[in-house]
Amino acid sequence: MSVVKKEYKRVTVKSLVEMKKDNEKISMLTAYDFTMAKIVDGAGIDVILVGDSASNVMAGHETTLPITLDQMIYHASSVIRAVQRALVVIDLPFGSYQSDPKEALRSAIRIMKESGAHAVKLEGGKEIKESVKRILHAGIPVMGHLGLTPQSIYKFGTYTVRAKEEEEAEKLKEDAKFLEKAGCFAIVLEKIPAKLATEVAESVSIPIIGIGAGNGVDGQVLVTHDMLGMTHEFHPRFLRRYLNLYEEMNNAFEQYSEDVKSGEFPNDEEQY
Template sequence: MQHGSLPPAPTPSAADPATGTPAAPAAKAPAEKAQQSLYGGVTSRRVTVRDLAGAKRRGERWPMLTAYDAPTAAIFDEAGIPVLLVGDSAGNCHLGYENTVPVTMDEMVMMSASVVRGTKRALIVADLPFGSYQESPQQALHNAVRLMKEAGVGAVKLEGGERSAAATELMVQAGVPVMAHLGLTPQSVHAFGGYPVQGRGDEAAHQLLRDAKTAEAAGAFALVLEAVPAELAAQVTASLHIPTVGIGAGAGCDAQVLVWTDMAGLTGGRVPSFVKQYADLRSTLGDAARAFSADVIGAAFPAEEHTFH
């Protein structure tokens, strides 16, 4: 899979007539820099996998967030987030399931279509949920095509390296951009017996590195590394030509992703230790609900300005 051509060679600068030496190249205009940059640039179209490949070559780091509905996705799109993941993490934080396993294809199509409709710029990546690709590569392609045709996403994500290589290769050959996911793969929660850190120990580290290179060879355009020791994630990142997206994998990855309800403090109870909360929306919404209730009980709402005559 081609992930974007190399940038053109620079045009030789004109020689200084006084010295005969080449003049310094002209600085890029701010608009050109902004257009090239992944975060805050690419404003006239959607971000593509070629843009992510270019960011990898430039060493540019970029953010990714999950999104499951149009209003939230629109906020993140307007904030400049270049890639939004419609994750099956919706099972835990949006649909009320205990884990990601129960999430269905119909639910993923519905949520993905909503996120696409709410955005104009971000590349929208949708998860293939548990049971939608494990049966065969043909099953994976069928369901990936559903997400692209019915929801309008720009790419799909699936878990696994070597075990998903055939499915990845078939989808890529058919024109479906594929993001891989290694390390802690939440769809395997029952096999793992929980959510332990992955890749510890020489054998596990070597297997993860093999999986990463296999996913790249199969045509994946990017790779999520979840709950992986930082040193191993940095090694994987340095060994690949495609960008890595870390979540609990240290600062050595090319990009970072968080589940938005964790990031914004909407999740109740304990959140993973690798999460940084940037807001406290749970308290904000609770306070708003209590204030509304008090106004209704005390007959302060609706007031005259909220009333029709």
């Protein structure tokens, strides 16, 4: 069944709330550089996340923890220069907001001023309430992130599904309502049971974006390099690969090497 969509020349935090109200699903993907962001934006994706997953995807780190605020600003600036329509949200990296609300505000201000971003995203619930409040009071839009929070991976010890037990599920629901009440415009729910994610989406008025959280939420987010099949070693259940770029690119590189070594490239038409 086709979905009638309202045309947004520029997606804003208000647009996302309208989409939820109109039962229009929200599309969200990551980007870390100008070229990829331009393609993603041109395809009509609603939200582009400059995620701290750049630590894994772009720099090859095992976790998201090593990436710095300066590096996030660099990636964010590159993306912003490419985007004309999508809402661009930037992750505050590990260590830039958790323990000191004043530091959190300084970090968010730097991202907004130096990159031109539209909003920031923070992992956590009530435990980071002072940081959330300070950033929001400064007029900076905040997206929350609950469930599996990769910046806390050493606390969890694993990337397994979160909130399967009743106590953790109740805390997640309370945290979602807290983030809504505090003023967050949306929340990402990562790798939690689909039934719980649906309950959360139905209990709040702000959009809930899922990754490994089922289809009962208001939108979906994936890491672009994963859904394009560039990171071929990664096989979580929630990931749908729309292309196999790893194989396509590998074949192209091999063919290029063969053409160079054989002298077939460049041919007469490719010379001046």
